[in-house]
Amino acid sequence: MDSSIVFIGGGNMATSLVSGLRSADCPGERITIVEPDADKRRQLADDHGVRTVAEADAEVLGADAVILAVKPQLLPEVCADLATRFADRRPLIISIAAGVPLAALAQWLGEDFAFVRCMPNTPSLIGAGATGLYAGTGVTADQRELADAILATAGITVWVDAESRLDAVTATSGSGPAYFFAFMEAMHAGARELGLDDDTARELVLHTALGAARMAIESGDDPATLREKVTSKGGTTAAALDRFEAGDLNALVRDAMQAAARRADTLGQELMDDTRR
Numbered sequence: 001m002d003s004s005i006v007f008i009g010g011g012n013m014a015t016s017l018v019s020g021l022r023s024a025d026c027p028g029e030r031i032t033i034v035e036p037d038a039d040k041r042r043q044l045a046d047d048h049g050v051r052t053v054a055e056a057d058a059e060v061l062g063a064d065a066v067i068l069a070v071k072p073q074l075l076p077e078v079c080a081d082l083a084t085r086f087a088d089r090r091p092l093i094i095s096i097a098a099g100v101p102l103a104a105l106a107q108w109l110g111e112d113f114a115f116v117r118c119m120p121n122t123p124s125l126i127g128a129g130a131t132g133l134y135a136g137t138g139v140t141a142d143q144r145e146l147a148d149a150i151l152a153t154a155g156i157t158v159w160v161d162a163e164s165r166l167d168a169v170t171a172t173s174g175s176g177p178a179y180f181f182a183f184m185e186a187m188h189a190g191a192r193e194l195g196l197d198d199d200t201a202r203e204l205v206l207h208t209a210l211g212a213a214r215m216a217i218e219s220g221d222d223p224a225t226l227r228e229k230v231t232s233k234g235g236t237t238a239a240a241l242d243r244f245e246a247g248d249l250n251a252l253v254r255d256a257m258q259a260a261a262r263r264a265d266t267l268g269q270e271l272m273d274d275t276r277r
């Protein structure tokens with residue numbers, strides 16, 4: 001890829017995406033990270049061979065794509081500042097901020113930009129990410145291709161045809177890694193309680209998670225079929241799954257995901273309300 005890409009914010013997600021881009025042979029000199037923290041700038045430059053700057057100027061913002069990778073709560077202020085720094089060139093703006101609607105970005109940055117809103121996840125760091133994307137009006141086919149190419153260096157990409165679906169993507173794959181990590185934590189604790197030492201418990205849990213995910217992807221069978229294949233009648237798995245059912249695991253997961261989706265929705269609304277005041 002030879003497009004020039006600028007990240008606003010050099011935190012966890014920007015690092016994950018830069019790592020994907022560099023692994024896909026995107027030249028370091030085509031990537032600029034705007035990050036106020038000097039230690040982070042040094043680390044990013046050392047680890048990934050990219051250009052880093054403390055503040056964006058018109059030259060930096062004259063790139064092909066500008067990726068907004070700061071916390072949603074900082075976006076109104078960051079965008080208001082950026083809006084004064086663009087020259088005439090209008091790069092594609094790609095936002096990875098959870099919950100922030102394109103209407104809010106247009107309000108803060110200006111209506112004359114093309115926007116793609118997306119939701120990546122942290123496994124992007126190792127090229128195993130999953131990203132949902134939505135293209136706002138005015139995004140050209142080339143810009144859509146560029147956004148897809150950038151995010152595809154970090155894993156799979158899926159496009160949704162309604163912006164509201166990104167809240168569902170956020171609740172599924174954006175926050176999703178944390179659900180699986182929480183489950184691993186719980187299993188790790190459970191294995192220790194059953195008498196396994198810490199390292200053994202950890203190794204068994206992590207490789208079980210990896211094996212289950214790989215099998216679900218590589219076998220093509222759906223998870224319900226794979227679950228049934230593990231579950232011998234009257235056996236140990238049935239004993240455990242019965243406890244999940246007694247605790248209504250399905251309802252709990254549904255409820256948790258709905259809470260995440262609702263939070264994505266209210267996060268954006270709160271920011272828009274704050275900046276209208």
Ligand SMILES: NC(=O)C1=CN([C@@H]2O[C@H](COP(=O)(O)OP(=O)(O)OC[C@H]3O[C@@H](n4cnc5c(N)ncnc54)[C@H](OP(=O)(O)O)[C@@H]3O)[C@@H](O)[C@H]2O)C=CC1
Nearest residue numbers: 009010011012013034037069070071072096097098120121
């Ligand atoms: N974490 C996740 O799993 C996911 C996060 N997201 C979204 O990604 C975005 C970034 O999240 P994440 O990477 O976790 O957050 P981080 O806090 O790790 O990164 C944000 C970075 O932006 C820097 N920053 C602060 N102010 C400015 C500024 N004015 N100009 C440029 N950079 C600035 C921060 O520096 P400092 O720390 O010094 O303030 C920090 O390094 C969020 O909007 C989040 O919703 C999307 C998908 C998944």
Ligand SMILES: O=C(O)[C@@H]1CCC=N1
Nearest residue numbers: 098121170174175176
């Ligand atoms: O928790 C959050 O708000 C961000 C968005 C998805 C994952 N992390």
